[in-house]
Amino acid sequence: MLRIVMDTAGDLCSGWQQEYDIDLIPINIIHNGVSYQQGIDIRDEEFYKIIEKEGTVPSTSQPTPYQFVEFYKKIAEPGDDILSIHITNKLSGTMLSARQAAEELKGTYNIYPFDSASGTIGMGMLCKEARVLERSGFSLNDILGKLDAIRKNMAFFFTLDTLKFAQLSGRVKSLQAILASLLDIKPILEVQDGTIETIDKVRTRKASIEKVVEKMKDKIGDQPVKIAVGHVRNETMAEMLLEQVKKTFNCVEVMLTDVSITLATHFGPGALGLVAYPA
Numbered sequence: 660m661l662r663i664v665m666d667t668a669g670d671l672c673s674g675w676q677q678e679y680d681i682d683l684i685p686i687n688i689i690h691n692g693v694s695y696q697q698g699i700d701i702r703d704e705e706f707y708k709i710i711e712k713e714g715t716v717p718s719t720s721q722p723t724p725y726q727f728v729e730f731y732k733k734i735a736e737p738g739d740d741i742l743s744i745h746i747t748n749k750l751s752g753t754m755l756s757a758r759q760a761a762e763e764l765k766g767t768y769n770i771y772p773f774d775s776a777s778g779t780i781g782m783g784m785l786c787k788e789a790r791v792l793e794r795s796g797f798s799l800n801d802i803l804g805k806l807d808a809i810r811k812n813m814a815f816f817f818t819l820d821t822l823k824f825a826q827l828s829g830r831v832k833s834l835q836a837i838l839a840s841l842l843d844i845k846p847i848l849e850v851q852d853g854t855i856e857t858i859d860k861v862r863t864r865k866a867s868i869e870k871v872v873e874k875m876k877d878k879i880g881d882q883p884v885k886i887a888v889g890h891v892r893n894e895t896m897a898e899m900l901l902e903q904v905k906k907t908f909n910c911v912e913v914m915l916t917d918v919s920i921t922l923a924t925h926f927g928p929g930a931l932g933l934v935a936y937p938a
Contacts, residue, residue: 661740661793664730666722666753668746668921669775669782670889672914679790681783682734684727686753686921690717706920707892707928716824719921721753727760731768740799741770744785744806746778747853771803776810776853780887780916781934785809813936814878815850817889818867820929822846847871868900868931872907875933879908886935887914892928900931911938 663679665671667686675681685696690709710716722730727743735741743761748754754774761770775782785806792802819825845867847859858874861867875886886908890897894917901915918930 660736661742661789661799662735663786663789664734664741664743665782665786666745667919668751668753668778669744669786670780670916670919671783671786672780672887672916675783675787679787681786681790682730684722684730686919687720687722688717688920688924689720690715694720703917703920706923716924719924721751721756724756724759724763727756728763731760731764731770735768737767739768741768742789742799742802743770743772744775744782744789745772746782747776747850748774749776749853750778750855771799773803773806774853777813777815777850777934778922779918779932779934780889780914781813781815781850783916784813784885784887784914784934784936809936813934814875815932815934816847816871816874816878817926817930817932818845818847818871819926820845820864820867820893820931821927824923824927825925847874849874864929868896868903871931871933872900872903875935876907879935879937881909883909883911883938884935885912885914885938886910886933887916889916889918889930889932889934891918891923891926891930893931896929897931900933904933908935 664682664684666684688695731741743757745753745757754772757772761772775785789802792805844860846857847870849856849858859870861870886904888897888901897915905913
């Protein structure tokens with residue numbers, strides 16, 4: 660049996676976890692010296708209450724190799740294949756932990772760590788594709804090949820409404836030059852080969868959203884695509900963006916999702932993004 664694993668730096672649309680049988684290994688959230696597991700002993704609303712009350716941003720850390728080993732043992736039977744899809748190794752050590760656990764369990768489970776070169780809904784889309792392919796009779800080698808092709812052609816643009824969270828976390832290196840200034844700007848960011856790059860900046864919220872759509876259109880053109888809108892606590896604006904996406908792109912499938920608190924830690928409320936790849 661094929662088990663599909665994703666860490667919680669990735670996002671799934673409503674109902675996907677059950678429909679596509681995806682197992683989630685939680686990222687660790689650390690606050691005041693106490694470590695919590697996302698989605699288990701700290702929920703999204705609790706996370707945001709900490710920020711609002713204390714004005715601080717909890718830090719995050721990848722699951723340890725030990726946590727991966729115990730997780731794999733819990734979800735799988737000896738001899739099972741495990742496809743383990745994770746956040747880009749340019750931003751997190753999660754892939755390294757998964758690889759170390761895979762090596763430790765070699766001979767008992769067949770574990771295939773896969774670097775998504777992205778995060779949030781990009782990871783969820785890869786997990787969904789993997790399960791659909793598996794149910795259609797594709798071999799694991801074929802699935803890995805198709806996921807690699809999707810990864811190479813996946814486009815990912817987003818914008819932040821506030822730089823406060825990026826400043827507090829200090830994790831998004833491409834924003835450091837902007838943070839050093841006092842300008843009230845909205846950065847336009849692209850995930851390139853697993854790294855976040857600042858590619859443009861504008862003055863207003865409206866202009867930032869228009870720029871994200873423009874950059875995506877330049878990248879994917881009129882070809883049929885699967886496309887997702889991700890947001891951090893801004894569903895109204897995300898739904899407006901979704902309607903614009905439907906009018907602008909040749910959509911085969913359109914999705915909408917919240918961004919997990921793991922990445923919201925760095926991006927902050929109001930962040931909006933688009934992820935797409937050829938259908």
